[in-house]
Amino acid sequence: MTQLILFNVFNGVIIGAFYALMALGLSLILNLSGVINFAHGGFLAVGAYLAYTMMPYTGFWLALVIAPLLTALLGLAVERVLIRPLYGRDPLYSLLLTFGLAFMLQDGTRYTWGPQTLPFQVPPSLTTPLSDTFFFLTGYRLLMMALAVVAVAGLFLILNRTRLGMRIRAGTADLDTVSVLGVNVRVLRNLNFGLGIYLAGLAGILAAGQLGLQPTIGDSLIMPSFVAIIVGGLGSLPGTLLGGILIGVASSVTSVFFPSATEAVMYVMMALVLLIRPRGLLGEEGRVQ
Numbered sequence: 204m205t206q207l208i209l210f211n212v213f214n215g216v217i218i219g220a221f222y223a224l225m226a227l228g229l230s231l232i233l234n235l236s237g238v239i240n241f242a243h244g245g246f247l248a249v250g251a252y253l254a255y256t257m258m259p260y261t262g263f264w265l266a267l268v269i270a271p272l273l274t275a276l277l278g279l280a281v282e283r284v285l286i287r288p289l290y291g292r293d294p295l296y297s298l299l300l301t302f303g304l305a306f307m308l309q310d311g312t313r314y315t316w317g318p319q320t321l322p323f324q325v326p327p328s329l330t331t332p333l334s335d336t337f338f339f340l341t342g343y344r345l346l347m348m349a350l351a352v353v354a355v356a357g358l359f360l361i362l363n364r365t366r367l368g369m370r371i372r373a374g375t376a377d378l379d380t381v382s383v384l385g386v387n388v389r390v391l392r393n394l395n396f397g398l399g400i401y402l403a404g405l406a407g408i409l410a411a412g413q414l415g416l417q418p419t420i421g422d423s424l425i426m427p428s429f430v431a432i433i434v435g436g437l438g439s440l441p442g443t444l445l446g447g448i449l450i451g452v453a454s455s456v457t458s459v460f461f462p463s464a465t466e467a468v469m470y471v472m473m474a475l476v477l478l479i480r481p482r483g484l485l486g487e488e489g490r491v492q
Contacts, residue, residue, distance in 0.1 A: 211455040217344055217413070219451020220351035223444045224406035225428035226435075227358060228399035230443045233432070234375045235395045237294055238286060241301040243403050243428070244421020245308025250274035250404025251411035251420060252312050255323055263326055267350075271404035278400025282393050290392070305421075313418040323411040347409045354405055355444060361398070362440070371395050375438065427451075430469050434476050436486020445484060 225243060232240050254270035261269065285304070289297045329342035362368035370391055374381045382388045403421075410420060431450055435442030450469040457468045476483060 207459060208456065211459050212452055213340070213344070215452035215455025216448060217347055217451070218455060219448035220348060221406050221410050221424055221447075222427045222431050222451050223447030224351060224354060224402050224409075225424050226431035226443045226447045227355065227440060228402035228406075229428055230432050230437075230440055231371070231399040231402075232396055234438055235371055235378070236286075236290065236392050238297045238301065238396075239294070240399070241298065241425070242281075242304040242308060243301075243399075244425035245305045245312075246274055246278060246400050246403040247407035247410070247421040247424065248312050248418060249277065249308060249407070251323070251407035251416055252316055253404075254408045255316070255321060255411070255416055258324065263324070267408055270408055271401050274404030274407070275397040275401035278403075279393055279397040282396040286396070287389065287392070309418050309421075316418070318418060321416040323416040325412045343412055347413065350405070350409060354402065358398075358402070359440070367391075367394060427454075427469055430473050434473050434483060436483025439483065439485040442483055442485030 225247065229240055229243050232238050232243075250270050250273075253273050254266040257266040257270060281304070285300060286297060289300060325343050329346060331341065333340045333342065333345075360368075362372055370381060370386055374386070374388065374391055374395075378388060381391070406424070407420065410424065414420060414423075427450055428447070431446035432443050433446070434450060435444065435446030450472060453468050453472055454465050458465045461468075480486075
């Protein structure tokens with residue numbers, strides 16, 4: 204039983220890392236631009252499929268580097284052409300746009316690569332268990348954890364140590380003032396959107412190696428990512444990270460004792476957090492998005 208619980212806790216941390224990467228990208232876009240990006244799961248799938256297409260030519264490692272960047276470039280183009288004209292309008296417009304875009308991305312991947320599940324091959328050296336006792340510890344699982352940590356650390360480094368990051372944080376607090384001070388808000392929103400989509404593309408590649416590659420791969424991750432934002436607190440990136448890990452571990456451990464409640468537990472957790480602390484675990488008092 205102890206080994207089973209350890210397995211599910213570790214698996215929950217990994218799943219939580221997917222949620223956190225997705226939720227951090229969603230939170231970046233929501234905090235600065237006020238856009239609820241329902242197409243985030245579609246971008247995740249695109250990143251994974253791009254890596255799958257590149258791997259026979261570049262290998263796994265180079266595809267892992269290039270595919271998220273290509274996904275981010277697609278995100279930059281989408282923001283520039285489709286989303287930018289909707290800024291300043293009722294948020295419902297951008298919500299409906301991204302909702303429709305999610306179906307377009309999903310159908311596009313299904314048309315291009317087919318509806319069937321494709322084998323996403325990772326290097327054989329990463330699939331071997333590192334211990335006979337803890338059979339669930341493989342090189343790939345540890346790689347996923349390491350890359351998630353590096354990505355999150357890199358994001359916080361960008362936000363706190365670069366001019367772009369400081370402008371994003373300032374724009375999140377008061378975009379109008381940032382604009383008055385001479386910052387090109389259009390470019391800022393565009394780069395911020397691309398950064399959020401980059402995290403989705405990276406999460407897609409990591410998830411494909413763990414869950415398999417299919418057009419709907421993002422569907423199972425998008426709603427938990429929104430829940431992670433709410434649990435952690437709107438406007439708080441550390442809270443979003445914490446929320447993703449918590450709901451991932453809670454769902455995985457619940458599957459040991461109450462398998463039928465695996466998905467419901469995260470919504471119960473969200474309801475409890477909102478009842479006790481309406482702004483979320485690390486959300487700011489009076490924060491309105």
